[in-house]
Amino acid sequence: MIAENYSLTGKQILHFETFGFLVRRNVFSAEEVAKINGEFDRRRASILAEIDPEEKRTFTQWPTRNPENPFTASLLDDPRIYVPSEQLVGEDSIPIQSHCNSYGKSSGWHVDTFDRRLCVIKNILYLQPTTADRGALRVIPGSHRSPLSEDLRNMDLYGFHDDTSPFLNASGMRGEDIPCYIFESEPGDVITFNELTWHAAFGGYKDRRSLSYNFFTNPKADDEIESMKKIVEHTPANTQGLGTVGLEYHPNWLENADNNPRRARWINWLEKWGFTDVLNN
Amino acid sequence: MLTEQQITQFHTFGFLILRNGLNAKEIQKLNVEFETKLTRTTGGKSKNKEERMSWPSLGPDTPFTSALLESPSVTGIVSSLFGDDYFGISCNASSLCGETNWHPDADNLHMKGLKVLCYLQPLNGNSGALRVIPGSHINALHDDIKSVQMDEPEHDGLTQVALVSNSKSGFKIEEIPATICSVNPGDLLVFDFRLWHASKGGSNDRRMISMIFIKNAKTPEEEIAVNESVLKSQKNRAHRAKAAFGKRNEQVSEYHPNWVANLGNNPRRQRWINWLREKKYF
Numbered sequence: 001m002i003a004e005n006y007s008l009t010g011k012q013i014l015h016f017e018t019f020g021f022l023v024r025r026n027v028f029s030a031e032e033v034a035k036i037n038g039e040f041d042r043r044r045a046s047i048l049a050e051i052d053p054e055e056k057r058t059f060t061q062w063p064t065r066n067p068e069n070p071f072t073a074s075l076l077d078d079p080r081i082y083v084p085s086e087q088l089v090g091e092d093s094i095p096i097q098s099h100c101n102s103y104g105k106s107s108g109w110h111v112d113t114f115d116r117r118l119c120v121i122k123n124i125l126y127l128q129p130t131t132a133d134r135g136a137l138r139v140i141p142g143s144h145r146s147p148l149s150e151d152l153r154n155m156d157l158y159g160f161h162d163d164t165s166p167f168l169n170a171s172g173m174r175g176e177d178i179p180c181y182i183f184e185s186e187p188g189d190v191i192t193f194n195e196l197t198w199h200a201a202f203g204g205y206k207d208r209r210s211l212s213y214n215f216f217t218n219p220k221a222d223d224e225i226e227s228m229k230k231i232v233e234h235t236p237a238n239t240q241g242l243g244t245v246g247l248e249y250h251p252n253w254l255e256n257a258d259n260n261p262r263r264a265r266w267i268n269w270l271e272k273w274g275f276t277d278v279l280n281n
Numbered sequence: 282m283l284t285e286q287q288i289t290q291f292h293t294f295g296f297l298i299l300r301n302g303l304n305a306k307e308i309q310k311l312n313v314e315f316e317t318k319l320t321r322t323t324g325g326k327s328k329n330k331e332e333r334m335s336w337p338s339l340g341p342d343t344p345f346t347s348a349l350l351e352s353p354s355v356t357g358i359v360s361s362l363f364g365d366d367y368f369g370i371s372c373n374a375s376s377l378c379g380e381t382n383w384h385p386d387a388d389n390l391h392m393k394g395l396k397v398l399c400y401l402q403p404l405n406g407n408s409g410a411l412r413v414i415p416g417s418h419i420n421a422l423h424d425d426i427k428s429v430q431m432d433e434p435e436h437d438g439l440t441q442v443a444l445v446s447n448s449k450s451g452f453k454i455e456e457i458p459a460t461i462c463s464v465n466p467g468d469l470l471v472f473d474f475r476l477w478h479a480s481k482g483g484s485n486d487r488r489m490i491s492m493i494f495i496k497n498a499k500t501p502e503e504e505i506a507v508n509e510s511v512l513k514s515q516k517n518r519a520h521r522a523k524a525a526f527g528k529r530n531e532q533v534s535e536y537h538p539n540w541v542a543n544l545g546n547n548p549r550r551q552r553w554i555n556w557l558r559e560k561k562y563f
Contacts, residue, residue, distance in 0.1 A: 011452070018425045019458050141414055141458040142422035151293045151416075171286030179294050179415035181458035 006083040016088055020144035020197035023183060024190045027080050028125065032071075033187040037127050039069035040209060044102055047245050055206075058104035062245045064211060065098060065253040072100065073253065076213060077260060081123055084192060085215040089119050092218040094269050097248060097279075099212050106135075106204035108159045108168075108175050111149070112195035117227040119217045120195040127209035130185045134203040137191060138180040144196035152198050176202050218269070228273065235278050248279035283361035291362055295418030295476035298462055302354055302469035303399060307345070312401055314343040315374055315488055322376075335375040338490070340537035347372060347540065350492050351550060355397055358471055362395065363496040368553045370394075370493040370514070370562070371535060377409065377487040380454055380480055383426070387474035390420060392506035393496035394474040399467075401488035406461040409483020411470060414459050418475035426477055429457070454481045474510070497556075511560050536563060 008022070016022040028036075047062055048055060064072045075081055076098050086093055113120060130136035143149055152158075157178065159165025168175060178200070183191050193199065195214070219228040239248075249270065256263050270276050283291070291297045303311075322334040338346040349355055350372040359367055387394060404410035417423050429452060457479070462470055472478065493514075498504040536557070543550050557563060 014429060015452075018422075018429055021458075139458070140416065142416055142425070145421050145425075147419065148293070148416040148422060155289050155293055167286065167289070171284065171290075173286070179296070179413070179460035181460070 006079040008084045008087050013087065016192065016194070019141040019181075021139050021141070021191060021193035024084070024192070026188050027190045028188040030188065033127060035071045036125075036211065037209070039072050040100055040102075040127060043069050043100065044207070051245060057243065059243065060102045060245065061099050061242055063098060063248045063250070064100055064213075065248065066246065066250045067252045069100070072211065075211070077263060080190075081213050082215075082262065085121060085123060085213070088192065089121055089215045089217050092265075093215045094218060094266055095213055095215050096270070096275055097212075097214050099244065101210045101212060103135075103204055103208040103210075104206050106161075106175070106202045107200055108161050108165055109152075109157050109178060109198055109200040110160050111158075111198050114153070114196070115227055115230075116196055117223045118219060118231075121192055121215050122195055123190055123192045123213045123215075125188075125190050125211045126185055127187050127211070129187065130183070130201075132176075132182045132184060132203070135201050135205065135208045136185065136203075137183040138178075138200045138202070139183065139193060140178070140180045140198040143198040144194040149196060149198070157198070175200055232274050232278060235275070239279060249276055282357050288361055291471065291473070294415040296413050296415070296462070296470065296472035298464065299358065299469040299471065300465075301467050303467045305467065308401060308466045310345040311349075311399070311490060312488075314338075314346050315401060315490075318343060318374060319376055333375060333378045335373055337535040337537075338372045338374045339535070339540040341539050343374070346374060346490060349399075349490065351547065355469070355492060358397060358469070359395065359494045362471075363393070363494070366497040368495050368497065368556045370495055370557070372490070372492045375489045375491065377480070377483070377489060378485045380482070383454065383457060383477055383479040385418070385423065385475050385477050387506065387510055389506040389509055390423060390475055391500070391502040392474050392510055393498075393503060394510065395494050396472055396474065397492045397494070398470040398472075399490045400464050400470070401466050401490070403465045404483065404487065405463040407482050409480050409487045410464060411462045412454070412457075412459040412479045412481065413462060413472060414457065414477040417477040418473040423475060423477070454479050507560075511562065515562075
């Protein structure tokens with residue numbers, strides 16, 4: 001019953017497929033966002049005290065699946081997150097990573113993957129209001145598809161920081177000048193995008209907050225399996241590069257004390273593919 | 282002339298905004314000519330204009346607007362994108378009204394043409410600025426958008442060239458993700474015919490000068506696309522001229538005899554005229 005209430009409509013799915021992203025407004029209430037922010041405050045403070053007391057890092061990220069932020073951890077089992085994700089990526093899809101993100105600056109134009117053999121989506125919940133000049137996510141509609149995706153790559157737009165984008169450097173343009181849709185939002189809104197979709201955020205500031213939950217297609221075809229093997233292989237280096245703090249899968253979460261069948265399926269899959277090893281070591 | 286990056290931007294996203302392409306003095310001249318002409322239209326005479334008024338501007342009563350089609354500030358843009366083998370097709374002025382549904386100006390992807398727009402008032406997302414879906418001039422995105430149901434008001438049957446179905450449960454104009462081309466007078470907006478675009482909001486007298494250029498067809502497919510475009514533009518013009526001037530034919534000729542006479546023996550214009558004649562634009 002609950003699952004049906006959070007199902008996407010055909011119109012929403014078509015929007016996602018056509019433009020590579022989908023916006024849902026007021027998915028979480030103000031009380032829920034306040035609860036998440038309270039947990040975020042405490043966890044961030046303890047992490048900074050431990051690893052970055054002078055707050056020199058420009059990006060701090062930690063997994064949600066941790067008993068120190070129980071409400072945030074519970075959102076992965078919340079139908080508002082997993083039901084739409086399963087509709088878009090498959091009923092047997094898996095959330096490999098789920099993070100609390102505290103950014104220190106803007107993010108230039110990039111994609112999260114160039115590999116189109118596996119479908120990967122990311123659900124993002126921003127914990128502060130966002131506007132065009134204050135951290136709103138920007139996406140280029142339809143850029144998850146060929147040839148626009150490759151055209152953007154070939155024009156050398158890619159650059160996680162503006163000053164590393166050859167196109168912007170050569171043209172004298174700013175990242176803000178690239179045509180796109182701007183996701184201006186209130187806390188509680190959720191944007192879900194295909195990780196092939198080009199995106200950026202400008203007007204960054206210290207402790208710009210979000211929660212992100214990504215879901216991967218369960219690989220079946222040979223090329224999908226090959227792709228997933230590469231992801232497993234590269235995950236330790238990628239995670240290290242992002243400076244993720246703490247275990248991706250806390251023992252409490254892996255224990256699955258409530259015997260949640262969906263979580264049990266996820267855990268079996270993560271163990272089978274080796275993610276519990278590569279992301280917890 | 283455009284920079285290499287501007288050319289890349291146009292081909293990748295299907296449009297380009299060139300800030301301050303015309304100066305304040307030039308905008309003032311355009312406004313004076315626009316005002317004079319608007320007062321002669323049926324809408325301009327009405328106190329409550331509720332229709333789009335559009336008229337050709339290649340006549341001697343709008344000399345500055347007419348010259349824009351051949352001015353270096355405009356042809357330099359077109360040459361950068363199409364080389365020198367293109368034709369200037371028209372220079373129109375429009376007093377826009379209401380919203381414009383999502384549509385491309387050409388649905389045949391072999392069509393190589395562009396529009397240069399100059400708005401005479403500042404416009405943003407709430408006041409009728411053009412909205413475009415970047416990259417929608419090419420497939421797969423161009424055709425994918427046709428499957429998106431739009432919850433659209435009745436349209437004039439002319440702007441709507443693609444098979445987009447109307448549905449009350451569909452998307453509203455502003456729900457389609459797009460770039461809003463906020464502009465100030467003097468900015469030039471250049472877009473590919475095939476790009477999906479729309480507008481929402483604004484006054485009943487949003488003023489725009491639009492110029493159309495077509496690249497010379499090189500393949501049989503391009504030739505077919507150009508011929509389709511010619512037919513469509515003839516239908517559009519007849520409809521809009523009638524709406525603006527009723528039965529007074531003297532006002533509605535797209536190509537004024539003086540312009541066609543080409544008294545200055547401008548070789549580029551003569552080449553355009555020859556092509557227009559061949560295509561039966563006259």
